[in-house]
Amino acid sequence: MNAERLANVAALLVMPFVLTGVIIRVKALWAGRRGPPLLQPAWDALRLLRKTPVYSDVSTPVFRAAPWVLLLTSAGSALVTPLLGTTPVFSFGFDFVVLAYAWGLGRVALMLAALDTGSAFEGMGAAREATFATLVEPALFLVVGALGLFSHTSSLHEALALKVTGGASALAWASAVVALVVVLQAETARLPVDDPTTHLELTMVHEVMVLDHSGPDLAAIQVGNALKLTVGTAAVATLLNPLAGEGTLASALLTLALSLGVAVVLGTVESLIARFKLRTVPQYLAVAIAAGVLALLAATWRTGGLR
Amino acid sequence: MSALLLVLLPVVSALALAAARARPVTMAVLSATGLACTVLAGVQLAVPSDDALLAGLLRLDDTSRLFLFVVDGIFFGVAAYAWNRVHSTPELEAEGQRFAVLSLAFLAACNTVLMANHLLGQWIALEASTLAVAPLIVRPGVAASRQASWRYLLFSFVGLGLVLLGFVCIGRAHEGGADAGGWYLGHLPTPEGPWGTLGLALLLLGLGTKLGLAPMYSWLPEAYDEAPPAVTALLGAVQFNAALMMLLRVVQAWRPSGGALLTGQLLAMGAASVVVSTASLIATRNMKRLLAYASINHAGVIAIGLGIGKGASYGVLLYVLSNAYIKAILFLTAGKIKAHYRTKDTTQIHGLIRDLPYSGVFLMVGTFALLGFPPFGSFFGELLILSALVGSGKTLVFAALCVLVTMSFVATGRTIFPMIWGEPKQPVTWARQTLGSVSPKLFFLVALVALGLYVPPAVEGLLKAVAGTLEAP
């Protein structure tokens, strides 16, 4: 068991930068460019760590603490998710509730930091982030609750390792994948919900909240986001991986491959479609909620449903 | 023997005051007589003597002893208030003289009603009390008060006429039998057959008019509004209880035989008067008229309580007694406030709690008791009546009563609370209220709280006995 935990910790250290690098590289390829080296996000983080931060004279200690709270909660949540398809570093009953609410704490810290700077743009970003979060949370609980009902468990990694046995569990599995992808895109500010590389503050959601952060704080936020991306991708990969629960080397490698695959898909999606209008994003998030409800209803289906 | 004094003493002092022109001592004699009657009633309460007087026309039993003590106590309070008023404003001398004579005659008549053992005799005493108080309603120089006084007399005349008609009809029910008993309480003719039922119905309609219940009640707001506050207190607390005593005698006597009609008509009239008074409470802007409609509301609830009977009698008695004290306090305070602000319009009066601390507190506490807040007797009385309503299966009436009482609660509170706590418009200075002028109301207040929280065992025994007589067997 310790070998798996060590592997998980190693994955936790490496995967965030690799996945972000893959997404950036795929977008560059679609745009016909070679794109930066795969580990560029790591180098950026190191560069920022060496810089000295500059704080707004309006801000309070909350501004200074928020990035590190985000990093702490994202790292904490990563410890609980099955990065390599097998048992994560820690696994206990209702761990995904702790995960969801830890992400909530990180998000609240970031929003407070945004409001602390007293700038109109950051307030706008915090408002949008808060509104989208209110739609993402119920979707996450519906999906993981439904999966929990299927596999009669309350811990995250057993729920994700769903065995598709009948029509009902197939439907649940499919709608869970759709819902988790949408939740992943909303949480980690990927297109079509939010464009990380845009320069026009009025259109940003996540980036505009971190406008005023500099130096190590900015690095902490970027690593925190990368960690959330890893957690989301690993969850989707574990769900896609047919032999998720066995804990063999093959299933670990398959999960890694699937994670990279998901990163590639995300990069492709980002390259091909533009960002949704702000008014339609809630409808897009409603798709995740609908998928969650569908997964939940599948649990009551006669064939393959719960006995 | 001492019971007879309760009637003779006021009559003698009334005659003395009428004859003599001794002005300054008049009010003192009035209050002294009031005090003497209260003490006598207290003595009767302590050592009950069950002798029949005046060839059986008057007799003291539990009900009359209880009501005698309460009514005379309130009369003494009103007399003390009047004495203080005359003492503080000398130009009321003449009016004080007239008030003393007539109110003593009124007291004598009311005491007779409370002690009567013969229904027709009781009727005569009630008519006499009406005649005694009618001229008191007239305030010199105010045309509306003359109109109100005439209407009061007219309605009483017609109401008591109906009662007499009822008696005649019940008498006819025994066309053949040589019924020697006549109208003595011990052995009354039973109202059965068409004549009997008609008689009982007319009787209740007439008494309802006298009590201010539904169909013919429009005299009450006018009379309570136009009369001087001391007379309003007499009307509301003393005359109401005298008329109620006659209704209690009727209920005690004929509940077994005419029970169904009794319940039906009392419930109907009670419910109708609660509805009408709630509507008028919401609409009125005049302070004394508001209190008048509130007393119609309470009369309605009492009628409903008497109508049900089963289990509600204790509640009804508690409600009646606390109601008497509440009306005494509120009418006297309303008088003081009107004299101070020169207006009865509730929207003009503000900041009472600071302008007139004593009256403000009395109005607040009186309104609390009026609306049925806990520490006062009316709270438990109302609860018992409501529980008996539910107990006897009349849940529809219960629901309607709850809604109506809440609506009247809102209407009364909405009008009176801004008066108590508002922002005082013009700082009018007023002679500091001495403890003397306030002591009668203080005494009523103590009695009110005692009725609510802790009824002394002696009084409790009496209340239970009286409630027993009102219950259906």
Place this chain on the structure above:
Amino acid sequence: MTLFLAAFPVLLVGAGAAALLQSNRAAFVVSLGSQAVATALVLAAVAPLLAGAAPLELSWHWPPPIERVSLQLDGLGAFFLAWSLPMTLLGTLYAWTYLQPFFDKGRRGGWHFALLALTSVSFVIVYSVQNAMVFLLGWETAAVAAWLLVIYDYRNQKIRFAGFNYLVSTHVGLFVLVAAFMLMHSATGSMEFRDFGAFLAKPSPTRSTVWMLLGVSFALKSAFFPFHTWLPRAHSAAPAHVSALMSGVIHKAGLFGFLRFTLLMGQPEEWMGWTVLVFGALSALFGVLSTATQRDLKRLLGYSSTENVGIAAMGFGLGLLGWTWNAPALSLAGFGGGVLHLFNHALFKCLLFYAAGAVYRATHTVDLERLGGLAKRLPRTASLFLVGAVAISALPPLNGFVSELLLYSGLLSGTAPRPDQNVLLVAAAAGLAFVGAVSALSMTRAFGVTFLGSTREPQLHVGDDAPGTMGWPMALHALGVVVAGVAPAAAMALVNGALRPFPMAGAVLEPLAPALWASRALAVGLVVVITWSWLKGRSARRSVTWGCGYTAPSPRLQYTGSSFVEQFARLFGAFIPALRREQLPTELLPQQPGSFATHHADPVERRMFEVLGQGEEYVTRSAGKVSEEPRFAFSAGLVALLLIALFLFGATR
């Protein structure tokens, strides 16, 4: 039992003395002293009960109409008393400084402190009495005392209206409660709760009606969704400590009443569990939506009481369901979660209201649109408000998270007998998650807009931070919040005492031990991170906030409370109607400044006032028609006479 009984006269004497004393300081000391002695006495009597001693019984004769006054102090009553009285004590301490401006203007505080002692008396009565009449007496005393406390600053008409609105609502609640009691009294013939219990044990249509009536009256007392209209007005009008006590402690009597009668009833029916669960969820949803959109900080906290009471009711609903499916673990998770959340809510709600009081004391306004950047002037209040805000949004390290985790462990456990029931429970869990997210949004908005950024109204004068006597109650509540979050076993010791009278036994928190260890680890991490970043950043370079090159930034440019929630409010516009008052500039070069303000009204209240207004106008019109002329009365009499004759004809024919 004598210890407990001694508290009653002590409080009454204290209240009486405080009312009569002329000097405010003497009245305060007397009231505080009597409450302190009473609290000590009650805690001494209550402690063994929480540890599991047998309930104390006592009854003695009282003249009618009460007949017998019987007291029975069991675990449930002990739990409520254990924290109600100390919190009222802290409220009285807070009141002394908060009311100083009034005392300086010559206002007498004697009555106010007396009423605070009287509120404790009503707790002692309501939480221990077994006789219906005395229960109603205690119930109404609490209502009247709270009303008189709310209208302390009676000079202001809005405050008087809010007080009267509250009084009428509680009076309606009292009538519904009287209806339920009298139905049971007529069925059993006695006023004792023990006999009511015997009647309630057997399922029957009357039992269901009585249960519904009790539910409505307790819902109105605890301000559940359709009956909550009195709460926000009363809280924005009342002094801060009165709002804190009312929404933290006094309105918990409703939930106590519900638990008391659930115990008396014994085995519930399944539809009762679902009704309470759905009713609680509805109340939580509506409460949190209104919390997100209010402009007035105290109204905002008032609505969040409706939300948290709804969450506690979801726990009770879950407990009832577990009881009917005889799944003890589920039932314990439900009742345990509900009662723990009720206790946690009392802690952090009082903290938040005290902080709001400190804000009002410093700036004389609680309107979010004018506040901002108060953290620099009121550091202690800001940090304590932050602790309360994090706790109320149920974020991990603090106590709100523990009780919601308990609820989730019940809702998501999947131990219901049929799959469709499990699905409904998971849906309820999703609803709870939505409520948690929106509560996070509203508390971020409340804290961020009030304390962070810069003051939106430049000429707003901000006074100094809360002095000692206001600071200590806040600090104690914050300490309670942190301890209940990090070491929930302490809070569970109280809650287990409350759960003892319930038939199902078992460990409540043990299955969640690893999750709680995770949140403790997170707490340690947070402390390390916050202190490290606070030390590191003190000496850092400072400059202007990045404004994308805009040269003339002004504090008015900041996101205000309404703009923060504008997109969210548009999503849920049906539930929270937005009112706009605007005076837009018309000409090309506008001379005078335009104005624009948005308010979010409470749809239930607007509808209620609309209906009441129509009714009153109709009654006034019709009452006006009936003239005072004797003619009308006599014609009515004539009609009555003819009716009697007709009735007689019917009889004789």
Place this chain on the structure above:
Amino acid sequence: MSTLLVALLGVMLLPLFLSSWRMSLFGLSCQGLLLGWIAVESHTEAPTAEGWLTLFDLVVVRGLVAPGLLFAVMRARDGDGRNDVIPPNLLSWTLVGTLVMAAFSFADNLVPEAGDAQQLVAVATAGVLLGLFVLSSQSGTFSQMIGALRFENAIALLELGARGHAQPLPVRAGLLVVFLVTVGFFRWYLELLGPSAAARAPDDTPEAPTL
């Protein structure tokens, strides 16, 4: 006996249709006298003290004293002698007719066997209903007094019919005294208020302090 009753009914109805107050008062005194006559007719046994008292009450008090007192006041102040007792329109006249017919059908329903007793009850009920009808249609003080006195006479008539048991003397005397004092008050109020409820100008004298 029945002719007397018919005469009494006629005396009750006639003044309603005329508009002079003299006719109303004259009607009242006729009613008193006829009542006395009926009392003498229906009680042939030896006259007792109560009998004499009743006769005195009917003939002297109701027949002469009451109308006389009111007559003095009305003559002193009244101008053109016009005073309607019921609204002078066909609707009120038809109502009077229906009320009388209702009284008769009520009587034969209540007292099955036809005869003097039934007729007496019918006329008495008609008197009660007419008295109340006058009261419920007039707001003038004088008309209200006429209505009240008609109502009282009808009760006295019904009482005559039910001569079942003798009242003790003090009670009968009490009834008489109370009626006399009431009529005295009627006279006092008539002087105070004036015959018709003309809307007097509201006296704006500052309100004197009252008790």
